[in-house]
Amino acid sequence: MTSTTTRSTGNNIPKRTSLPLLKTAKESGEQAAETLSADLAVFLSDPSLRSALADGSLDLASYSSTINSELATLERECIALHRQAAPDIRILREEMDVCDSILAGLQEMLLGFQADLSGLSGDIRQLQDQSRSLAVQVDNRRDAEEGLRLFLERIVVPPNLAECICRGEVDELFLECVKDLEEKNAYVQLTEEAIDDPASSDPGFVLSSGIPPSQTAAGKEMIEH
Numbered sequence: 001m002t003s004t005t006t007r008s009t010g011n012n013i014p015k016r017t018s019l020p021l022l023k024t025a026k027e028s029g030e031q032a033a034e035t036l037s038a039d040l041a042v043f044l045s046d047p048s049l050r051s052a053l054a055d056g057s058l059d060l061a062s063y064s065s066t067i068n069s070e071l072a073t074l075e076r077e078c079i080a081l082h083r084q085a086a087p088d089i090r091i092l093r094e095e096m097d098v099c100d101s102i103l104a105g106l107q108e109m110l111l112g113f114q115a116d117l118s119g120l121s122g123d124i125r126q127l128q129d130q131s132r133s134l135a136v137q138v139d140n141r142r143d144a145e146e147g148l149r150l151f152l153e154r155i156v157v158p159p160n161l162a163e164c165i166c167r168g169e170v171d172e173l174f175l176e177c178v179k180d181l182e183e184k185n186a187y188v189q190l191t192e193e194a195i196d197d198p199a200s201s202d203p204g205f206v207l208s209s210g211i212p213p214s215q216t217a218a219g220k221e222m223i224e225h
Helices: 001-043 047-055 060-155 159-167 173-187 194-197 203-207 217-224
Strands: none
Touching: 060 173, 159 173
C-alpha cells in the first residue's frame, strides 16, 4: 500500500508542475502573435507597400537592406549632429555651472539675511522688554508723584494761609485758615499707632506711601518747630 501511494504521488507531481509552464508558453505565443499582427498592420498601412506586396513586385530582402542602410545613414547623421552641437552643449553646461554658483551665492546671502533677521527679532524683543519696564517705571513715578502731591498738600502751609493768619483780620476767613492749619498740624502728628486705630483712621493716609506723617523728614521738622 505504501509503495502504491508513493508511485501515485510521483505520477501526479509532473502534471501539476507542467501546467504553469504550458500556460506561460501559450501566453508567450499569443503575445508574439499579437506583436506580429501589429507589425504587419503597420507595414500594410503604407499604400505603396501594400500594392507592391499584392502584385508580388516587393523584394523583402532588398527592402530590408534598404531599411538597414537608411537606419545606418540616420545614425551617422545623428552622431554628426551631436558632434556639431557638442560645443554649444559644453557652453550651456558652463552657463549652468555659473548659474548654480550664483544661486549658491544667493542662498548664502539669504541665509545671512535670515540670521540678521533673527538677531533683529531678538533686539526687538529686548526693546519691547525695555519698553514695558519703562512703562512700569513711568506708572510708578506717576503714583509716587500723586502720593507726594497729596502729602505736600496736607502738610505744606501756603503763603496766603500764613499771610491770613499772621496779618489778616480775625473774621470767618481767619477762622477757616486756623482750622486748616490745625488739620495740617494734626496730620503731621499722626503716628503709626494712631493710623492703625480704626477710630482715628485718616483716609488720606492711604496715599502717603505707607509712611506715617510723623516719621517723614517734613513731619519731624514741623513737630520740632
